[in-house]
């Protein structure tokens with residue numbers, strides 16, 4: 047049985063159809079690349095899965111939870127890294143981590159261990175007591191990323207994971223995502239950096255004007271993109 051089951055999801059905004067009868071199934075333990083041109087609807091699909099944007103039609107089920115009827119349990123199965131860091135100005139980096147740890151009911155010992163491990167790997171261990179305004183954009187992104195990477199949950203959604211990260215942090219993230227997947231997490235990510243996601247993803251899903259245009263193995267996408275260059 048698939049982990050995430052999206053059936054006939056339609057989203058309308060300002061009298062425009064942004065997602066049009068979208069059907070997606072994601073299996074356990076794989077990385078999926080959501081591909082498409084600017085404005086295709088990738089971020090809207092991510093936010094709709096998260097429940098940040100309300101769908102007009104269709105259903106979304108994650109594990110055995112229906113987004114409409116079991117929203118709290120549904121949300122505890124996934125975390126989201128948005129394209130633009132969204133941090134609260136009145137909380138330090140550490141307080142953001144604590145907020146996430148509590149909302150995913152992490153045990154204190156594993157929370158402490160993971161915060162220190164991730165903060166050190168992403169080289170922000172000396173910034174834990176800083177507020178967002180005194181962090182650089184890349185550092186804010188790292189804080190947001192650590193929040194989402196802390197809990198061990200079935201689904202991770204990442205909008206443009208490598209944007210704004212330095213080379214070291216980007217390749218470290220790539221390695222961490224592979225580790226997560228080897229422990230059965232499923233990852234859905236969007237990216238315009240095709241070279242990076244071609245190495246990373248197992249499958250692709252292509253959105254065009256709010257509709258799924260194509261989907262399949264990343265190998266096949268590579269083949270198609272080579273053919274179109276010839």
Ligand SMILES: Nc1ncnc2c1ncn2[C@@H]1O[C@H](COP(=O)(O)OP(=O)(O)OP(=O)(O)O)[C@@H](O)[C@H]1O
Nearest residue numbers: 059060064082083084085086087088089090091236
């Ligand atoms: N809050 C909103 N109100 C109205 N229209 C919106 C809103 N957010 C997005 N849209 C529209 O929905 C469409 C899809 O936008 P979305 O951000 O999902 O695209 P995307 O595929 O993530 O693009 P990009 O690659 O540029 O990040 C666009 O036409 C955009 O103008």
